[in-house]
Amino acid sequence: KLSDRLATVANYIPKGSRIADIGSDHAYLPCHMVKKGAVRYAIAGEVAEGPYQSALKQVQLEGLTESIVVRKGDGLEVIEAGEVECITIAGMGGTLITSILEAGKDKLVNVERLILQPNVGAHAIRRWLSEHHWKLVSESILKEDGKIYEVLVAQNGIGEAVDSDVDELELLFGPYLLKEKNEAFREKWELEKRNWQRILNQLEHAEQNDSTLEKKRELEKKLKMVKEVLS
Ligand code: SAM
Numbered sequence: 001k002l003s004d005r006l007a008t009v010a011n012y013i014p015k016g017s018r019i020a021d022i023g024s025d026h027a028y029l030p031c032h033m034v035k036k037g038a039v040r041y042a043i044a045g046e047v048a049e050g051p052y053q054s055a056l057k058q059v060q061l062e063g064l065t066e067s068i069v070v071r072k073g074d075g076l077e078v079i080e081a082g083e084v085e086c087i088t089i090a091g092m093g094g095t096l097i098t099s100i101l102e103a104g105k106d107k108l109v110n111v112e113r114l115i116l117q118p119n120v121g122a123h124a125i126r127r128w129l130s131e132h133h134w135k136l137v138s139e140s141i142l143k144e145d146g147k148i149y150e151v152l153v154a155q156n157g158i159g160e161a162v163d164s165d166v167d168e169l170e171l172l173f174g175p176y177l178l179k180e181k182n183e184a185f186r187e188k189w190e191l192e193k194r195n196w197q198r199i200l201n202q203l204e205h206a207e208q209n210d211s212t213l214e215k216k217r218e219l220e221k222k223l224k225m226v227k228e229v230l231s
Contacts, residue, residue: 002032004144005117005151009090012115012138012153016040017085022075022100023047023092027055027068034067039086044070045078076104086113094121098128105132114154122150123172130166133157139176141184148188150174172222173229186230193226 002010006029013019013033020043021030030042044059046052055070071078076087087108089097097116101108108114114134116125129136134154141150152174170178177185200219203212 002028004142005149006032006090008140008142008149008151009088009115009117010038012113012151013039013086013088014113017113018042018083019086019088020045020076020079020084022078022087022089023051024055024070025051025091027058027070029088029090030068031058031062031064034064035062040067041084042068043079043084044068045075046070046072047074074103075100076107079104079107081107082110085111086115087111088115088117090115090117091119094118094124098124101125101128101132108156112156114152116152116154118150118152119147122152122174125152126166126171126174129154130171136175139174141174141177141182141188143184143187148184150177169225169229172225178229181229189226189230193223193230196223196226 010029010033015038017039018041019030019033019039021027022045024030024044024046027044030039030044033039034042044055046055049072052070052072059065059068059070079087089100097118101114114129118125126136128134129152133156135157136152137155138153139150141148143149167175173185173189196219200216200223203216203219206212
């Protein structure tokens, strides 16, 4: 059985598609999808030797070598343009996910859907998507084992006019998550708020130079936004 986090990612995978799961580790997600008959072909990509071996082993163990190919490589270099309709990248920081997308842009032309699950830094992904003709179509936030995770779903908008005039509040909090403001959302941002407040207090007591002043201004701006959202 998949974790709630990966099950949330799985729910957004279009039925019958071909997928690539980048940073697949044990390849649990592709194995689950193929076993269920929900996808017809999957690529599990891994950059690190240990997790690559784990993925190979898992796919063999489950007897899925005909439908799942495990490839070792950095980010999207393990896929050819046009091989898959959907890409999942889960369990990494938002900055790393963004850099994988940026480095592999050429591979994304025929990809229809991206399902991204950053552990932190979802705003970096939202910004990248909005700047690269990807339309955010859904978001989820959930808590599992004491940690809060976000899942972002984007559709390829090439050829369409995508609104690149994005709102700062929506970039940081997520347009769909902002509408719902569920319990996990409130908990995540309450924690961030306290964290930013603590850093700001420390800066108040530090030497006041240009760098501290700039950091303080940035934190004050974010605190103002988070207070507004949680009020
Ligand atoms: N996707 C699985 C999940 O969500 O449970 C595994 C997440 S695991 C914490 C992150 C995996 O990403 C690691 O196995 C790591 O080796 C892999 N990884 C990190 N950077 C990568 C990159 N540039 N290309 C491919 N895999 C990468």
